[in-house]
Amino acid sequence: ARDAEWMTPLFEFLGLSVGVILEDMDVDARRTAYACDITYCTNKQLAFDYLKDRLILEAETRPLHMALEGLLHERSRREQVMMRGLCFAIVDEADSVLVDEARTPLIIAQKGDTSEMEAIYRQAINTARSMQSPRDFTVSERDFRIDITDLGKAQLRRSTQQLGGVWATESHREELAKQALSALWLYKRDKHYLVQEESIQIVDEYTGRVMADRSWERGLHQMIEVKEGVNISMRQETLIRISYQKFFRRYIRLSGMSGTAQEVAGELSAVYRLRTRRVPTNKRSRRWNKGEYCYAKVEHKWQAVLREVKRRHKKGRPILIGTQSVDASEHLSAILTKSGLRHRVLNARQNEAEAEIIAQAGELGRITVATNMAGRGTDIALDGAARAAGGLHVIA
Numbered sequence: 001a002r003d004a005e006w007m008t009p010l011f012e013f014l015g016l017s018v019g020v021i022l023e024d025m026d027v028d029a030r031r032t033a034y035a036c037d038i039t040y041c042t043n044k045q046l047a048f049d050y051l052k053d054r055l056i057l058e059a060e061t062r063p064l065h066m067a068l069e070g071l072l073h074e075r076s077r078r079e080q081v082m083m084r085g086l087c088f089a090i091v092d093e094a095d096s097v098l099v100d101e102a103r104t105p106l107i108i109a110q111k112g113d114t115s116e117m118e119a120i121y122r123q124a125i126n127t128a129r130s131m132q133s134p135r136d137f138t139v140s141e142r143d144f145r146i147d148i149t150d151l152g153k154a155q156l157r158r159s160t161q162q163l164g165g166v167w168a169t170e171s172h173r174e175e176l177a178k179q180a181l182s183a184l185w186l187y188k189r190d191k192h193y194l195v196q197e198e199s200i201q202i203v204d205e206y207t208g209r210v211m212a213d214r215s216w217e218r219g220l221h222q223m224i225e226v227k228e229g230v231n232i233s234m235r236q237e238t239l240i241r242i243s244y245q246k247f248f249r250r251y252i253r254l255s256g257m258s259g260t261a262q263e264v265a266g267e268l269s270a271v272y273r274l275r276t277r278r279v280p281t282n283k284r285s286r287r288w289n290k291g292e293y294c295y296a297k298v299e300h301k302w303q304a305v306l307r308e309v310k311r312r313h314k315k316g317r318p319i320l321i322g323t324q325s326v327d328a329s330e331h332l333s334a335i336l337t338k339s340g341l342r343h344r345v346l347n348a349r350q351n352e353a354e355a356e357i358i359a360q361a362g363e364l365g366r367i368t369v370a371t372n373m374a375g376r377g378t379d380i381a382l383d384g385a386a387r388a389a390g391g392l393h394v395i396a
Contacts, residue, residue: 003092004040011038021045031082043097047106047247051240053081055108086251094256098272099264102245107217109236118232120166120176121219125226127159128180139185146181148174176219183223190327194349198230203326203348208371210348245271286391302335305395309341309367316389318366320380322396323347329369336367343367362386 004020011018019033021041030049033039041049091097131137136152139145148156156177160167167173187193194201194210200221201210215221215236225232248254254272261268265276295301305321312319323329326347333345346357346368361368364385380392 001040021049027082034083043091043101043244044106047242047244048108049082050086050247051106051108051242053083055240056080088253089248089251089255091248091254091256092258094258094268095261095264096258097244098248098256099267102271103243105217105241105243106247107236107238107241109217109238111234111236117219117222117235121222121226121232123160123163123167124176124180124219125183125223127156128177128184130159131155131177131181133185137181139181141186144186146178146186148177148181152177179218179220180223183220183227187220187224188325188327189228190330190349191325193224194326195228195230196349199233200224200228200230201348208326208348248272302332305332306335306339308395309336310339312393313341313365313367316365316385317391317393318362318364318380318382318386318389319368319393319395320361321367321369322394323369323371326371329371332369336369341367343369346370362392364389 001020001022004018008018016038017036019036019039021030021033021039023045025033033041034049131152133139135149136155137146137148140147153174156173157170160173166176189195191203192205193203196210200215201212202214202216203209204211215233216224217236217238219235222232222235249272254274256274261276262278268274268276293304295304309319309321321332323332326349329345329347330349333343336343344353344357344360344367346354348371357368357370358380360366362380362382364383366386382392386392
């Protein structure tokens with residue numbers, strides 16, 4: 001919406017209409033926006049609107065059949081869809097959307113009945129809690145993977161032989177155990193999800209924002225609910241799904257831009273057949289890279305961050321500190337508070353004042369602790385005093 005507001009006067013001067021897709025727009029408003037010459041929208045909104053159109057069209061896309069349907073019915077399926085087709089796309093932060101999130105599954109689902117499965121989810125979590133690492137299973141946080149050992153499979157078979165039902169089948173038994181172990185050992189509270197209003201809210205690992213309308217599939221979400229002791233939600237039954245990679249490859253013409261696209265040029269070429277070109281900056285960059293530091297213990301890292309914040313804060317420079325999770329941002333906030341340093345925190349749990357926090361982050365003497373919500377596409381404007389003090393100092 002911000003970019004559209006900036007560029008609309010220029011486009012209208014050139015005789016082009018501009019539409020914007022917003023979260024709370026109804027179907028008719030979306031259809032009108034997509035009918036414009038240029039439409040601004042997020043990748044998530046775009047992909048889900050495409051999936052909704054596919055559900056309306058089902059398997060019928062032949063022009064002649066669609067035209068005949070318009071003669072036979074008061075309103076054909078062609079008139080009900082929102083989008084005009086996948087013609088030309090310009091993707092902002094292209095490496096994030098086309099590479100980092102390429103395989104993220106986008107799913108439209110309907111709620112199913114979980115009454116029969118609720119007991120199974122509880123049994124799975126209880127069984128997983130009785131298993132021991134590394135004897136029964138191994139955890140690879142780097143690969144985000146759980147592997148059950150041969151001893152673990154034997155233990156699993158013995159501990160569930162009285163349960164019957166789905167537990168009697170080896171493949172189902174091991175799948176349930178893997179999902180339960182993943183819920184216990186891989187998915188971390190305040191990193192991958194939040195517990196809010198007695199429900200599990202997924203945190204997007206790329207944007208740091210809460211995805212209130214999302215849930216994990218294959219019973220994982222319900223097992224995390226059992227783990228956290230909240231009410232079990234209804235299981236989702238998939239109606240249609242697609243990944244960003246498959247979706248954007250369906251465009252007739254595809255392009256994009258990013259400040260870090262050169263690093264993934266090979267993948268963009270191999271997957272999307274896109275060539276990468278470097279565009280020089282309008283003005284010479286004033287950014288100084290102070291290097292990277294590694295610490296043996298995480299406590300040493302936080303103390304080093306504290307020393308650096310104190311040193312820069314004495315000069316009045318605005319400081320932005322990036323953290324990887326809600327938990328890390330709140331831990332650092334506690335350290336700064338204990339040291340008497342006033343600051344603001346921006347994360348998925350405290351996102352109501354996001355615009356205000358970002359607007360003030362470039363002021364003289366400001367300290368802002370943020371997850372990647374303040375990452376890609378965020379513009380922090382500096383006032384004159386902050387520029388004179390040396391500009392924004394970023395610790396990531």
